[in-house]
Amino acid sequence: MEGSSIRERKESQNGSNGHSVGLISGVCLIVGTMIGSGIFISPKSVLLYSGAVGPCLIIWTACGVLATLGALCYAELGTMITKSGGEYSYFMEAYGPIVAYLYSWTTVMVLKPSSLAIITLSLAEYASTPFYLGCTPPILVTKCLSAAAILIIVTVNCFSVRLARYVQNFLTASKLFIILVIVVAGAVMLAQGKTENLTNTFDGASSSFGAIGLAFYNGLWAYDGWNQLNFITEELKDPYRNLPRAIVIGIPLVTVCYVLVNVAYFTVMTATDLLLSPAVAITFGDRALYPLSWIVPLFVTFSTFGAANGSCFTAGRVAYVSSREGHMLEILSFISLRRYTPSPALIFNGLLAICYIIPADINSLINYFSFGQWTFYGLAVLAVIVMRYTRKEHHRPVKVPIVIPVLMVLVSCYLVLAPIIDKPAMEYLYCTIFIFSGLIFYYPFVYRKVKWAHTFIAPITVHLQLLMEVVPPEKIE
Template identity: 35%
Template structure:
């Protein structure tokens, strides 16, 4: 097979004979940190603060919940650091499951996230982008078709960037992360200025009005954790990060800590400037804050939300497509999902598949059921990864490359995940939770013939040939385990 060498930015390289192509280590510390911060800071911080405040009832407990959410995310990041140091392969949770439990649980995970969870997340982000974009063009609402077309345009743009270059995608992530941080810093600084001028609105009330119900506090934490989602995305890109033993740890832990600080300070600014009534009645609390503080310059915030959402979707696509890539390379998923473009060294096939699934979900219009389905599964799979740490402590106890964290961290993180998993079932049982269980178990019907018995329909053979000819893709080389 003829492939190209490691390309420079200009892609000028000599041709050499190789047994396969592989993903390149092009992501440095800044880019890795941007993937963490950029995917965590999406639309959540701009729309969920009112729900956290509503379910806590007071400014004091609200800020406590935002802080607790950051601590939980940091515990998760540390848990994944140890897992990554033992597994040392791309794919995130999939790779952890494969190492710990074997191919069947790993297949159930990758099938679930590939078909439902990740595309639904991308669709939600793109529809949020479309909502804010159209709000700048229409005063009294916008046509539904227009929103969907904008959302599809965003998905396609993200697809093109990620198919063309990992380096370009990482640079875009750095840019959009910087842009959204600047916007949040404007909110933080503006709030501090207002506090200096004597504006303390809800801050001065402290814990007055705190809701006594533990269930309400749990729900407030649930909404806060939605905004913190994405702290684990860098682990999908493990084989593409330079000096991963250093950069993965710094990016994961540092990025999560930075996001926590930004979120807490942003909410302090909201509570200093806005009343509870204003926050509760707002569809986008950041925009309401901007109207109060920035006046004519308030347009900065909707633009920042667009950048934030676009960057979050792009980072999510970049990271999550490595799950199906890693699974296909291991023979746990169709082989063509691991094919790499021989020109750009990107996993084009899973990116295209993810794009088509996201467009399908956008076209359907209603994804509320999928969001409930997705949230339930997120905490199930994340909690199971904490269990993987405990198991691998005994199974791979002599691994010299392991970064060992205090065992109390993954144990406590596992208990928290169980709490967040059970809370919505107890508070508001829905059929979506049953569908999630049925969907996972039903995926074994696909695993048994296609993976276990390796039955390969002729249509898959033709599809693989077509993909290689049209998209210039080839099977990957052996896995990288350099740590």
């Protein structure tokens, strides 16, 4: 996380030789980053919108292909533009400050907190379902547990970067363990001839233009994180060879895991059973792993907690970089004087996430999140094409065939427009309005830098700085 720990950065500069991650470690990092809560949340929605088992499995596979192609495009961007900040820096280079500002505005205010809200809501569902056998847990219980998880995670990340990383390492091992358990149990079921739910798999398949788009939204949510993979470049040995290799090995490996997990679900559940299940993995565990079925909710809870912790851990990056550029409130770039953690950005992200869990359910949040996210994914991939003409002089250690970004731009347009055209919903309108509402703040606060705004905000910044004991990163020696 940019600005997350000045002390650790200095230690790494003094005591590390830099490129310490090999190809295998890079693949493991990719797998650990991507596998989180999505594979336990999304199967119901992917099946619901695709209409049948066969299209459902095809969509899970296609999502893996799209994630791989998107990650390769990001590898070109990340090795060409080495500034921190990810998409923010790419947009600044390709389109200028307005698009970069709208991205940082939307990410800090919508995408990061809604992602944390989705993950913690799924954590709450899996943690509470064993206590409500035969029925869905009350919404109030789920949302209260979700809010409690956000508070715990934000507290851990504000208290210590090192503690957050130790927690993350343990929880990564937990989620890989439960994926392995489900896949092996599914393989055993297949070997025993449990294949009746995997016949006539295209009966009832959806032909709706928009429904397929929504199925992709939910499937791609499980792969979310593929756009962060270029941030491992600095730690990779021979990064310009190993980064593309890690991508084409790691993401297909995740794809295989996800498809096998879905196949495992269908060995013990019909499509109807899966759609009616309050928590798919728990239903699978009850039918396939009894009397050890208790390990499923336990380790799925660990997995989703790890995903939420990872989401919170990275939440300060865009806020820090855009604040440094003057595009967000200055206080969001400050770090704790005692803990060396980006406390203001973390707390702000957590408070917004709690606000998002109050009115919304998981499916609405995923649609809301995916619409906004794929708008910017499309712009980022388009930047690869744009800068082939506007930044010809830039060195490109990784250069993908032009057909890949062209294909990804077309896919992004489909994913953004298809659900709206087929079945307009208010969340798309809200998201669009919110993205462009950032321009209201951009003109006076960023472009014009009006003095009265600074006069109003400066005292608030000072009081928050004293309250949280935070300072600009450059003040830490």
